[in-house]
Amino acid sequence: MHTTAKTFVSTLTGLAMLVLAPGIAPANAASAGWDFCGTTGADWSTSTQGRSGTVTVTGDCAIKANWRIDVYVNGEYWATSSGSVNVSEGHQLRTSVPTMPKPNDKRGNYTYAKITYSAGQTWKNVHEEDLGYLPCKGCTT
Amino acid sequence: MRARAVLSAAAALALVPVATAPPAQATPELSWRCGEISVHYTFDNDQTGGWWVVNTSMNCTPDKWPKRYTNEISPRPFEGKYLLFEHTGYVNQGYDKTIIIDATPAAAKKSVCVKAKSILYFPDNKNEAASKDKNSCFKTAAP
Secondary structure, eight states: OHHHHHHHHHHHHHHHHHHHHHHHHHHHHTOOOOOOEEEEEEEEEOSSTTSSEEEEEEEEESSOEEEEEEEEETTEEEEEEEEEEOSEEEEEEEEEEOOOOOOSSTTOEEEEEEEEEEETTTEEEEEEEEEEEEOOSSOOO | OHHHHHHHHHHHHHHHHHHHHHHHHHTTOOSOEEOOOEEEEEEEEETTEEEEEEEEEEOEESTTSOEEEEEEEEEESOOSOOSEEEEOOSBSSOEEEEEEEEOBOGGGOOEEEEEEEEEEEOTTTOOEEEEEEEEEEEEOBOO
16 A cells, blocks of 8 residues: 555656646747748649649748648648758748548638748747638539 | 455556546646737728738736737738838737738739737746747738
């Protein structure tokens, strides 16, 4: 009984410390002052009348960085891709979207791309590019 | 003895959810924070043409602590002039701003970008306590 109680207590302390640790992190991670990369545009292209397609993001980077594109459709996380990019002006990043859902708005599927550039341990630039309502012919599900 | 072992095992099992539940709720909740920045744009029009209603809303808590908000709204490609360029001093409330932007012809391929940031400061030494930022761009052609 004693040992059980002891392990139990130490587990609790362990959990408590786990709770503390991530709590401290956000305050530090929040200070991302420098725009080392930025987006300059985003477009949607489709050859299937909107049932599938490609999101192309253009951007600039002052340093070599990692990138990640997350595509959200009708508020739902839908597609992603990632890679790295060199110092560049007018680079193009792409995410392929294999399927699109049935629009719940007559204008189409409301879509935006969230682009995260990161470098080193803490540098991060996040940009959102709205693609608007993308019409679809034959999206059924 | 055996009955006791079983009992304590049952007790331990019963305790497991109790032990795991609180951390799930308590996880990263600092008592001070800046909330997610919301940027909304909605299109409207009448016989004279179309426009976008752009709203930026930010908030940090606790209410009593000082915060500063910046909101820079610019056309893209940039034409040398911001549509809104606002950097507040220390304030004790949230931020909410709505501006109207004319729609552009589709062929012009123009966008507008909202760059917003909220910073919360510790009240005693004015060191930065938390912050959030958001860059959000949308095409200004009438949908």
